[in-house]
Structures are given as C-alpha cells and as structure tokens.
Amino acid sequence: MASRKHPPLPESVRHGLRAIVFDTNSFPRGGLDLDLLREWAQRAVDDGFEVWVPEPVLWELAEHAAASWEAWRASTNRARKSMQAAGLRIPSADPYSSRAEVMAAVDASVRSLAPSVRIIALDGDLAVEALRDQVQIRPPANKKSDVKTGAADSAWIRQVLRAADNDIDSFVIVGADADVYDAFRGWSLPKPHMVPLHALQGTLFVLEAPSNETKNALVRFLQGVVGQPLTTGRTPDEDLILGQVGALTDLVDDWEDDQIRDVELGRIRALVGMNEVKISRRGLATAQVFLLVEAEYSSWRIDEDGTLVAHSSNLPQILVRDVLSFTLNGGAVTHARSETGQATAYRADNHAYSDPSDALNELIDTLRLLPGAEEDLELMADGKGSTTYTNGFDLALEVEHGGGDPHWTATFTLSKEEWSATLEVRCEWDSLRVPYEDPDIFPAYVLTSDEAYARSVPAEWAPAAWAINHMWPPEPT
Numbered sequence: 001m002a003s004r005k006h007p008p009l010p011e012s013v014r015h016g017l018r019a020i021v022f023d024t025n026s027f028p029r030g031g032l033d034l035d036l037l038r039e040w041a042q043r044a045v046d047d048g049f050e051v052w053v054p055e056p057v058l059w060e061l062a063e064h065a066a067a068s069w070e071a072w073r074a075s076t077n078r079a080r081k082s083m084q085a086a087g088l089r090i091p092s093a094d095p096y097s098s099r100a101e102v103m104a105a106v107d108a109s110v111r112s113l114a115p116s117v118r119i120i121a122l123d124g125d126l127a128v129e130a131l132r133d134q135v136q137i138r139p140p141a142n143k144k145s146d147v148k149t150g151a152a153d154s155a156w157i158r159q160v161l162r163a164a165d166n167d168i169d170s171f172v173i174v175g176a177d178a179d180v181y182d183a184f185r186g187w188s189l190p191k192p193h194m195v196p197l198h199a200l201q202g203t204l205f206v207l208e209a210p211s212n213e214t215k216n217a218l219v220r221f222l223q224g225v226v227g228q229p230l231t232t233g234r235t236p237d238e239d240l241i242l243g244q245v246g247a248l249t250d251l252v253d254d255w256e257d258d259q260i261r262d263v264e265l266g267r268i269r270a271l272v273g274m275n276e277v278k279i280s281r282r283g284l285a286t287a288q289v290f291l292l293v294e295a296e297y298s299s300w301r302i303d304e305d306g307t308l309v310a311h312s313s314n315l316p317q318i319l320v321r322d323v324l325s326f327t328l329n330g331g332a333v334t335h336a337r338s339e340t341g342q343a344t345a346y347r348a349d350n351h352a353y354s355d356p357s358d359a360l361n362e363l364i365d366t367l368r369l370l371p372g373a374e375e376d377l378e379l380m381a382d383g384k385g386s387t388t389y390t391n392g393f394d395l396a397l398e399v400e401h402g403g404g405d406p407h408w409t410a411t412f413t414l415s416k417e418e419w420s421a422t423l424e425v426r427c428e429w430d431s432l433r434v435p436y437e438d439p440d441i442f443p444a445y446v447l448t449s450d451e452a453y454a455r456s457v458p459a460e461w462a463p464a465a466w467a468i469n470h471m472w473p474p475e476p477t
Helices: 011-015 034-047 055-085 099-111 124-135 151-163 178-186 197-204 212-225 356-369 452-456 462-471
Strands: 019-022 050-054 117-120 142-144 147-149 171-174 193-195 259-280 285-302 308-329 332-338 342-347 384-388 394-401 408-416 419-429 445-448
Touching: 019 034, 034 050, 034 099, 034 117, 034 332, 050 055, 050 151, 055 099, 055 117, 055 151, 099 117, 117 151, 124 147, 124 151, 151 178, 171 197, 193 197, 212 259, 212 285, 212 308, 212 332, 212 462, 259 308, 259 356, 259 462, 356 394, 356 408, 356 419, 356 445, 356 462, 408 462, 419 462
Parallel strands: 019 050, 019 171, 050 117, 171 193
Antiparallel strands: 142 147, 259 285, 285 308, 308 332, 308 342, 384 394, 394 408, 408 419, 419 445
8 A cells, every 4th residue: 555655656657567576675584475476476467567576586585495494404303303212203204305406496486477477587798797796896786794795686687677678667676675776876877666565556556445345345254264273374275364474482471481492373363453445446455454363382491400391382362463455256355365475463462551541542542443433533532432434333432430440441332223232441450560669660550351252352452353243243154
C-alpha cells in the first residue's frame, strides 16, 4: 500500500512499465522467497510486464541458500549423532550432497518461473567494467575494512540498464539500497524508481477502498483458519502463508534455559484484528492482519553436574502482525500470503502499565483493529461513546472509575437489532510485580476479565477479538 513516503508512481511510468527488478536486498534478510517471486510473476503476467532477476543477483541468492544449508547440515549432524547414541531411528538422508548442488537447485527453481520471470544474463564487457569499478573504487564500489566491494552491484545495475535500453522510467527496482542511488548518481544518470517490497503494491497499482462484501470475505477466510496449526508459517493446505518472523528466540525469557535452540509458531488461537484494507482494480486485496498464535520452543538446560538436558515448552500467546494479499474468486478468498515475506511477532501476555489511564487509552486504541471501524473512535477517548461498523453492529463503551481495585472497569456492549452481548475488562494493581525497594519504577497495572473468552486472549486484545468472533462467527467444522 502506498504511503506519503512512497506515493503511487506517475501514470506515465505505470503504463510504460516493462519490468520490476529484484535485487538480493529485495527479499527479507537477503534470502530468496520463491513463493513471493512466483506471486509477483503472476501479477506481472496479469498486467503485461515482466519480473527481472539479474544473473549476479541469482548467483548471490543461490550462495545465501547454500550458506543456510550448511548451517542446517551442521545442526542436523549434531542431532543425528545424539539420536544414534540413544538408539533412535535416524531420519532420512539430506537430499543435497554439496554447496554446488544446492546452488544449482536454486538456480533451476528460479529459472523455472520463466517466461514471466526473466533472468537477465550478464554480458562479458559489463562484467569487465564492473570488476574495474571495484578495483578502482568507482561508484557503486566502496571499501569496507580495507576490502574492496561492489562489483556485483555494478554488474547487475549495468546489465539492467542495457536490457531496458537505458530507459530508466521503464523499470522499478525493488528495495531501498543507497548504493544503487550512488551508482546512478556516479554515472550522471537520473534517480531510478526504487520502492521497498512492502510499498510495491501501492506504488504500482491503483488501490481503492473495498466493498463491505470484500471485507466480510476476508474476515470469514481468516476466521476459517483459526484453530489450524502452522508449519513454517503455513497452514496444512497452504491456503495461508505468513512471512518469516525474525528473532523468535527473543520472545523466550525463561531464565532457566541456557541455550534456546528453536522457536516455531504453532496453532492459530484467534483473529484479533484486521485494518488498512485495500483492493486493486484487478481484484487483489491487501490488509494488515493481527493473529494470536501459540509458539513452541526447544532448549538445553545444564544440570548441576554439567549434564545437558533437552527441554521444550509452549508460549501460548504470541501476536503476529503481517500484511497479507488475498486472492478472491467469485467473491470468496481462495488463499492468502504475506505481501512482503516478512512478519512481526511479540509477546501478548504478561503486559503491565505504569498508569491506569495509559492502560485505558491502549485498550480503546485496539478497537481500531476491528474490520470496518469508522474514524470516530476518538469519541471513546474519555471512556464513553459508541461507533457503528459496516455490517450493522454497534459497539458501545462505558467506563466506571474506582478509588482502589479495580481502578476502572470498562464494559463493552455489542448489539445488532434485538441482540446484544457484553464484555467487561478491569484495570487492577498487581503487587507481585513491584519490588519492595522501588515500588514506583516497575509497571504494575494489569488488565483482567472474568469472561471465558478473555481468559484465552490477553485482555488488551480481547475486545477486538471478542467482537470479531460475534460479528463473524466461525463456521461449524
């Protein structure tokens, strides 16, 4: 989705577009996302342009995959030895035997996406110029810790320019690499069109506000995946594919664990929000989605005698935020996948506030995650008011302030015609969080609820998730 920082490209550029160019830095953490590339290849076919992957970029993506394979093999070999020593059955052998074999597999996978993905082969004379750029430190080459770099960037940029007949308005580079701008400036060329992956959809296509029917279809699809497990961020039928979540190990704060080995997302517990919904003229919808999921992690603990003991545990409440693109067919969503291949996750449990008013403001603010929320939620800022949602439900809030515990009680009432339901959330002081020596330093105001639904979803997110569950009830399985 376009933003002020990345506005839509001029109409002349969009209509004259020949290709979008993927660099290594286009992908999250520089690693190939084949599904994402395939998705953009399909969009290219639909809109009459190509996806270009310069050959040096393909080489680098293949090398990154080979490095990941080596790290995986080292970890697997250690596990295999431990399993063998314990007399356990050893899993099947590694399908790859060398770095070269892994790189060849990546190369073949990307080339198989032709013709909508075009590999831009590197010409020999441009390879010579790129090497000279690095040796003589000409843009985009530079020096890092006395090591000259930049030949690869120079090579792929030069090749893209040649493939585009030096028409800079005919292609868009995916990414935000300052070295690319330096190269064009160093060659006295106009600034290229370069857009980060998360803004690409909005800058290339005209996006419109979706109909209520489309919003309802998106929510119904997401409600349908609640309860399903996630394996490497995918539901069993791969109708939902989330982006990669970095540094999941940072979510584990168990002081008894000496080494966190692995953290994986597990079952989807609830849909807690969806907003920023847009749809292109060709019917591709995008939305920011918030899911509550479980996570599982394994680790090693060192006993007093120095023995390593394997340990595993669950993290029951992880909030995952991702921008998803939804494919619709006949008004129904067939599948959804991460728009950028990258998601964000953080702990949704064990949260505390320094001030009761901050807790109330954040609780009200989570209502913006309700699909179809109008822009009048500011009316609730003083703890009272109501708003209407696009499918005919009214949500009202009343807050009763107290002098002790609870400091306040918020009552949410959801209604439609003759039907209504209520949810109560309280702000209380948790004395167990406050050390005796410094009672004013540590946040200790927490949100609680006696409602069964709010016990399975953190109270901060319970009103939005509870309202979604009533407005779009899951279909019986």
